[in-house]
Structure formats: C-alpha cells, structure tokens
Amino acid sequence: MTTAPSLILHADDFGETAEITAGICQAIEAGVVSSTSIMANMPGTEDALQRAPRLEDRASFGVHLNLCEGQPLTRGASLVDERGNFHSKRALFLRAVRGTLSLRELEAEITAQIARIHDSRIRISHVDGHKHLHQLPLVRNAVVRVLPRFGIERVRVTRLTRLAGAKPATLVREALAWQAKRTFRRARLRSPARVVDLQAVMQPVQRRETSFSRWAPEGAIEVFCHPGTRQADIEKPGSCRRFDELTYLLSPSFQELLSANDARMVSYWDI
Numbered sequence: 618m619t620t621a622p623s624l625i626l627h628a629d630d631f632g633e634t635a636e637i638t639a640g641i642c643q644a645i646e647a648g649v650v651s652s653t654s655i656m657a658n659m660p661g662t663e664d665a666l667q668r669a670p671r672l673e674d675r676a677s678f679g680v681h682l683n684l685c686e687g688q689p690l691t692r693g694a695s696l697v698d699e700r701g702n703f704h705s706k707r708a709l710f711l712r713a714v715r716g717t718l719s720l721r722e723l724e725a726e727i728t729a730q731i732a733r734i735h736d737s738r739i740r741i742s743h744v745d746g747h748k749h750l751h752q753l754p755l756v757r758n759a760v761v762r763v764l765p766r767f768g769i770e771r772v773r774v775t776r777l778t779r780l781a782g783a784k785p786a787t788l789v790r791e792a793l794a795w796q797a798k799r800t801f802r803r804a805r806l807r808s809p810a811r812v813v814d815l816q817a818v819m820q821p822v823q824r825r826e827t828s829f830s831r832w833a834p835e836g837a838i839e840v841f842c843h844p845g846t847r848q849a850d851i852e853k854p855g856s857c858r859r860f861d862e863l864t865y866l867l868s869p870s871f872q873e874l875l876s877a878n879d880a881r882m883v884s885y886w887d888i
Contacts, residue, residue: 810836
C-alpha cells in the first residue's frame with residue numbers, strides 16, 4: 618500500500634520586496650503554500666515582519682539566509698566587495714571552496730540575520746539559503762554552530778528528486794547538498810527527504826509524470842517556489858517568472874496534481 622506523500626509547499630524570498638511578499642501572502646491565504654522563509658536584510662524585510670504574525674497559523678516561517686545580495690547586517694571583510702556589498706553568488710562560491718571566507722564572520726552574519734527575525738517574536742521553523750548557499754563549505758559549518766543558539770532544529774537540504782539530464786551547475790549543487798546533509802545530520806538537524814523546484818513540476822510533460830510518492834517514498838518532499846505579483850516581475854526581473862508561479866499555484870491544474878497524488882500538505886514543523 619502506497620503512503621500518501623507529505624508535501625511542504627515552500628515559498629522563498631519573503632521580504633525581498635513588498636510585491637514578492639504580497640504574492641507569497643496571497644498563496645498562503647489561498648492554502649497552496651504551507652511554508653516560507655524571511656530575508657533579513659532586504660528592502661521588503663520590515664513589511665514582511667509586519668505581515669508574518671497574521672499568517673503563522675497557516676504556514677511555518679523560516680529564515681532565508683542571504684550572503685550574496687545587498688549589504689550584510691554585520692561588518693565582515695571576507696564577505697563583501699570593495700563597495701561593502703555581499704560578493705556575487707559565483708564569487709562567494711569560489712571563496713568558500715578556496716577557504717578564504719572567515720568562519721567567525723560567517724557566524725556573526727548568520728547570527729545577526731536569524732536574530733533579526735527572532736527578535737521580532739516570529740517562531741522560526743527552520744533555516745534555508747538564498748541561492749542555496751547555506752550548503753557551501755565553511756558556510757554549512759557556521760550554520761550548524763549558530764542554529765542551536767536559537768533552538769532551531771531544521772534546515773533545508775537541496776537533494777533533488779531527479780538528476781537525468783541535469784546541467785553541470787545542478788550536479789555541483791547536488792554534490793554540495795549531499796556533503797551538507799552529512800554535516801547537518803551529525804549536528805542532529807532534520808531536513809525534507811528530497812526537494813523539487815515548482816518550475817520543473819509546471820512543465821506539461823513533467824506534470825503527467827509527477828509521482829511524489831515514487832520520488833521520496835519515505836519522508837516529506839519540499840516543493841520550493843518563488844511566487845510574486847505581476848508587479849514583482851516588473852520591479853525585479855529574475856531567473857524565475859514569479860507571477861506565472863503564483864498563477865499556477867492558484868490554478869485548478871495544481872489542485873488536480875495534488876489530488877492525483879493524494880498529497881498531504883504539511884509545514885516544516887512536521888519534519
């Protein structure tokens with residue numbers, strides 16, 4: 618007998634901008650997103666911190682650690698460029714693998730970002746990372762040192778459900794995820810069994826073949842997404858089309874997919 622899969626429908630980037638936050642709120646209120654994570658150093662952070670308490674009975678709230686966009690909350694010379702902005706994703710990756718990031722500075726910044734959410738009296742369910750950079754060498758070590766100070770017991774690991782035809786960058790991320798999983802497991806941190814990007818699920822062929830229970834027969838699957846309003850895409854274009862993702866989440870097609878899988882929606886608190 619096949620067990621109904623448990624799905625965490627998670628939205629990244631709560632607080633990146635007001636329009637992104639508004640789109641995520643719409644998805645939570647519609648009951649199609651059960652988890653999100655807050656960015657602590659972005660233009661929309663204050664708006665997000667005001668909105669979150671009204672939604673905590675409908676979704677879990679984590680911290681979306683950001684080490685590659687905007688400015689840090691602390692002064693860490695190894696984390697920033699000559700203008701005082703975080704290094705780009707690529708530059709941070711290279712510094713992490715070369716070991717030229719400061720573990721002390723990483724700990725201080727991660728602590729500050731989590732503390733900003735914690736001090737707003739938001740119950741923190743877990744930690745994940747903007748662009749998944751919390752899984753990098755040194756960064757993951759800083760994460761496991763900081764989380765116990767806040768009583769946080771859960772963290773995202775981006776182990777994918779499928780790798781056939783994956784791009785080289787995806788394979789690198791998968792290798793980092795498996796390394797991070799070992800680090801997090803030793804620290805007794807819990808994670809979803811697998812993750813899948815909503816953009817992959819949205820593909821017509823993929824929708825027909827999607828069987829969540831086959832992808833992860835034991836444990837919860839996290840479907841991560843990036844919803845936002847139409848204005849969010851205009852104000853801050855990116856690699857994903859946020860309004861398309863929100864539209865799909867609210868569509869009958871998505872409800873049919875959940876029904877076909879007999880999926881049970883959970884949050885990070887259920888891991």
